[in-house]
Amino acid sequence: MTPEVTPEVSPAVGEASHDPAVTEAWARLQELADALDPDLRGWFAADPQRVERLTHRAGDLHVDLSKALVHGGVLDALLDLAGEVGLTRRRDAMFAGERVNPTEDRAVLHTALRLPARARLEVDGHDVVPDVHEVLQRVYEFATEVRDGSWTGITGERIRTVVNIGIGGSDLGPVMAYEALTPYRQDDLECRFISNIDPTDAATTLAGLDPATTLFIVSSKTFGTLETLTNARLCKAWLLDGLRTAGALDDDGGDGGDAVARHFVAVSTALDKVADFGIDPDNAFGFWDWVGGRYSVDSAIGTSLVVAIGPDRFAEFLHGFHVMDEHFRTTPLHANVPVLMGLLNVWYTNFLGAQTHAVLPYSQLLHRFPAYLQQLTMESNGKGVRWDGADVTTDTGEVFWGEPGTNGQHAFYQLIHQGTRLVPADFIAFANPAYPLEDAHDGQSTDVHELFLANFLAQTRALAFGKTAEEVRAEGTADHIVPARVFSGNRPTTSIMAPQLTPSVLGQLVALYEHITFTQGAVWGIDSFDQWGVELGKQLAQQVGPAIGGDPDALAEQDASTRALITYYREHRR
Ligand code: F6P
Numbered sequence: 091m092t093p094e095v096t097p098e099v100s101p102a103v104g105e106a107s108h109d110p111a112v113t114e115a116w117a118r119l120q121e122l123a124d125a126l127d128p129d130l131r132g133w134f135a136a137d138p139q140r141v142e143r144l145t146h147r148a149g150d151l152h153v154d155l156s157k158a159l160v161h162g163g164v165l166d167a168l169l170d171l172a173g174e175v176g177l178t179r180r181r182d183a184m185f186a187g188e189r190v191n192p193t194e195d196r197a198v199l200h201t202a203l204r205l206p207a208r209a210r211l212e213v214d215g216h217d218v219v220p221d222v223h224e225v226l227q228r229v230y231e232f233a234t235e236v237r238d239g240s241w242t243g244i245t246g247e248r249i250r251t252v253v254n255i256g257i258g259g260s261d262l263g264p265v266m267a268y269e270a271l272t273p274y275r276q277d278d279l280e281c282r283f284i285s286n287i288d289p290t291d292a293a294t295t296l297a298g299l300d301p302a303t304t305l306f307i308v309s310s311k312t313f314g315t316l317e318t319l320t321n322a323r324l325c326k327a328w329l330l331d332g333l334r335t336a337g338a339l340d341d342d343g344g345d346g347g348d349a350v351a352r353h354f355v356a357v358s359t360a361l362d363k364v365a366d367f368g369i370d371p372d373n374a375f376g377f378w379d380w381v382g383g384r385y386s387v388d389s390a391i392g393t394s395l396v397v398a399i400g401p402d403r404f405a406e407f408l409h410g411f412h413v414m415d416e417h418f419r420t421t422p423l424h425a426n427v428p429v430l431m432g433l434l435n436v437w438y439t440n441f442l443g444a445q446t447h448a449v450l451p452y453s454q455l456l457h458r459f460p461a462y463l464q465q466l467t468m469e470s471n472g473k474g475v476r477w478d479g480a481d482v483t484t485d486t487g488e489v490f491w492g493e494p495g496t497n498g499q500h501a502f503y504q505l506i507h508q509g510t511r512l513v514p515a516d517f518i519a520f521a522n523p524a525y526p527l528e529d530a531h532d533g534q535s536t537d538v539h540e541l542f543l544a545n546f547l548a549q550t551r552a553l554a555f556g557k558t559a560e561e562v563r564a565e566g567t568a569d570h571i572v573p574a575r576v577f578s579g580n581r582p583t584t585s586i587m588a589p590q591l592t593p594s595v596l597g598q599l600v601a602l603y604e605h606i607t608f609t610q611g612a613v614w615g616i617d618s619f620d621q622w623g624v625e626l627g628k629q630l631a632q633q634v635g636p637a638i639g640g641d642p643d644a645l646a647e648q649d650a651s652t653r654a655l656i657t658y659y660r661e662h663r664r
Contacts, residue, residue, distance in 0.1 A: 107476035107615035108175055111483045115171035122167060123441035128159050128580035130554045148427035149413040149598045152587045157554040158434050159442065159514075159582040168433035169423055171613060177429065180612045185419055187213040187380070191619035192477050198619045199378075200385035200604065204411040204597070213380065221378070229375050229393050230401035232355065236305065237276055237400060244349040245302045245338045252281045253295065254394040255325060256309030257317045258465060260357075261285040263387025263600075264309070264394045266462035267407070270455045270596050273524045274399040281394045284325070287317040292324045301332030301353070308356045309391050311383050313363035316628070322354075322367065329353050357390040382619050384465045385604060388597070403593045410597025418605040428602055431516075431584060432609025438514045438582065439488050448506065448515035449492035452546040455524060455591055460492035463603055470607045470618040477617040486614045496545050507553060507577055514582045515553070518599070519546040522590040546585075553581040 110116055134140055134156075144156040160168075172178075184190045187197045199218065202211050207223045235241035239248035254264050265283045268275075284295045296304075306325050310318045330346040333339040339349055347368070355373040356364040359381075364374045375390035387395070388411055396404045418428050438444035447467075449460045471487030493501065495517070506513045523539035530536075556579020562572050586602075588595045611618030636644035637656050645653060 107478040107480060109476075109480075109483050110171065110175055110613050110615060113171060113174040115167050115174050118167045119164070119171065119437065119441050122164050123437075126159075126164075126442075130157060130159070130580050131556075133161060134555075146425055146427050146430070148417045148421075148602065149410065150588045150592075150595050151414075151427065151598055151602065153427050153431070154585040154587075155430060155434065157550055157583045157585070159580060160434065160437065164437060165424075165430075165433075168430075168437055171436070172423055172429060172433060172609075175613050175615065177609060177612045178423070181419065181608065184608070185415075187211060187218075191382075191617055193617050193620040193622065194379075196619070197380040198382065198385075199380040200382065200388065201411075201415045203377075203381065203388045204408040204415065204601075206412070218378070218380075225375055225377065225390055229390050229396050230404075232375075233393065233396040233401060233404075236397050237279065241305070242352070243302050243305070244333060244352045245336075247302050249305045250279065250303040251299050252279065252305050252307060252394050252397050253299075253325065254281060254283045254307045254309055255285075255318055255321045256283075256307075256357075256391070257285040257315060258469075259383030259386045260309040260311060260315075260318065260391055262384075262458070262462045262465050264392055266456075266458040267387055267392065267395050267596060267600075268398055269458050270453075270591060271395070271399050271403070271407075271593055272455055274403050274593060276398065276400065279397065281398050283394075284321050285317065287320055289324075292321050292328075296325070296328055301329045302336065302338055304329070304353065306354050307393050308354065308358075308364075308367070308369065309393070310357070311359050311377070311381070311386065311391075313356070313358040313360040313367070316631070319367070326350065326354070326368075355393070357393055383621075384469055387600065399593065407593035407597045410592075410594035410599075411601040412597075413594070414598045414601035414605065418601070428605030429609050431602070432606040432613070434582075434584070435488065435514070435606065435610055436613050438512065439486075440484050442512055444488060444512045444514050446489040446491060446511075446513055448498075448513050449490060450495050450498055450515055450517050450549075451492070452495040452517065452519040452542060453524075453591055454494050456518065457494050459518075459599075460490065462600075463490050463492075466603055467607050469621045469624070471611050471614070471616065472623060473611075473614075473616040473618075476615040478615075482614060482616065484614065486616055487610070495549065496542070499545065499549065503549065506581060512581070514584075516584045516586060517546055517550050518586045519543060520588055520591050520595075524591060550583040550585055552577060553579070553583050555579045556581075 141154065141156040145154045180190060184198050185201055187199055189195055190198050197213055199213065202218050203222055205211060205219050207219065209219050210217050211219055236249050236252065242248055254261065261283055268281050282295045284292050308318065308322045330339060330349060333349055334341060339346060350368055351370045351373065354369050356369045357375045358364050359377055359379055361371055361374050361376055365371050375393060377386065377389040381389050388408055392404065418426060423429050435447060449463055451459050467490045468487055473486050475481055492498065506515060527538045528535045529538050556577035559572050559576050562575045567575055607618060634648065634652065637648055638659065645656060648656065
């Protein structure tokens with residue numbers, strides 16, 4: 091394997107992007123792909139060092155790439171590709187606070203959110219680290235007051251439920267981490283999450299809650315998102331109505347300002363808009379435009395998580411991110427796990443025709459992790475133009491998806507094992523369960539976590555090595571059924587293990603995928619930090635709104651299909 095290559099193309103910010111397809115490494119990878127005769131059985135047999143060579147450590151993560159569909163020549167060419175496109179130059183530019191998000195003219199510094207307080211990082215001549223830690227301290231103080239009961243609602247009762255109102259990055263990260271860190275939550279405090287503008291979401295989430303003991307966190311980077319502001323208004327009305335009905339607020343209690351002050355806080359980069367909404371700026375926690383929404387769970391957007399797990403655990407979570415940041419920033423590329431995993435994804439996507447990528451956590455606690463990764467990876471790398479506006483010439487971001495094992499096994503694994511499509515998959519598991527349980531039956535006791543892990547191990551083995559017709563026949567299978575029971579093998583997986591799903595390990599996992607995403611975007615020459623693709627739908631929703639409401643002129647402006655759908659709606663709406 092070659093060492094880190096000096097960049098031949100060095101895409102400095104503001105300069106032209108690059109076309110990876112014209113690099114020498116790309117041409118070599120194409121030749122290697124054309125000649126590839128995947129044979130994981132043979133490769134393992136011929137190379138006793140394969141597992142050792144392709145297993146890497148990143149923080150607490152043990153990452154086994156040996157079941158990847160690569161041989162040494164492919165890895166060398168992928169690392170050369172990283173060199174030719176200037177991956178390390180762009181990585182270093184991001185960490186240094188350069189404006190690597192040109193279409194929004196912004197620095198990209200989620201990594202600054204997890205720097206230790208002693209670090210320094212200047213953006214436009216200003217050290218941002220003290221700002222980060224000042225907000226963190228305020229969030230920690232607020233969360234501590236909620237957790238110890240000294241933050242009370244308008245009736246003097248302590249808070250029992252915290253409802254985060256937000257969508258996209260202002261929801262998915264907090265929900266995912268809240269679920270993942272269930273064992274670390276404070277027992278007498280619950281968090282709930284409202285994201286969808288479907289009124290069902292607010293109605294069902296608020297059902298059964300007592301307004302006197304409920305606190306809302308309105309989380310929105312822009313504080314201009316229709317879903318979040320609508321849900322925040324619904325919640326405000328629910329709160330004030332509920333308090334009035336309970337006699338906790340006078341009927342003539344004005345706009346309920348005191349109640350809002352005790353029951354609403356906000357997280358945003360737009361603190362002026364927070365004030366306009368009626369939330370006291372003293373109850374608002376800021377962050378910065380250099381934090382992308384999908385990279386914001388470790389900013390004040392994680393306030394609900396801090397309330398749930400407490401400042402010390404949140405600090406461990408941040409430390410986990412930082413551990414992975416340092417691994418990504420300093421480890422030579424041939425042993426750099428996010429780089430290798432990102433390059434493998436490029437290999438599968440651009441050379442072996444994969445269109446999707448499965449993420450399969452063998453941990454029920456990570457049941458929202460694939461959904462979280464969908465925004466991280468697909469909003470980042472679902473781009474058809476490069477960062478300088480030129481059309482890409484290669485495929486970009488793959489579809490990420492997944493479910494926790496073993497549920498997925500009984501749903502879609504059939505296609506991964508025997509279907510016609512290549513689905514590279516990441517399997518994630520932990521040595522220690524959060525809830526160790528024994529299954530006692532017939533005078534025996536089985537550690538259920540070991541049953542679970544047996545599945546984790548069996549699946550990647552079956553996918554890699556398959557089962558030949560001879561092996562199937564040797565089991566006495568009737569000839570006409572043999573083809574249906576053959577497993578081709580050579581279906582690539584990565585196995586990621588860690589001792590336990592702690593806050594730190596969760597931070598490491600999230601940062602791992604952030605940097606995998608970065609690596610792929612850097613190879614493709616795209617801006618992984620903008621998200622213009624979500625704007626058109628938002629604009630059209632504003633335009634369609636009056637037509638749904640019955641405005642004939644607005645209806646006439648719609649296309650024929652939209653008109654017909656609106657007509658159907660108006661005929662059927664009771
Ligand atoms: O869907 C687009 C998007 O801008 C995401 O990138 C973001 O996470 C989400 O909307 C929510 O935005 P905000 O935090 O500004 O409400």
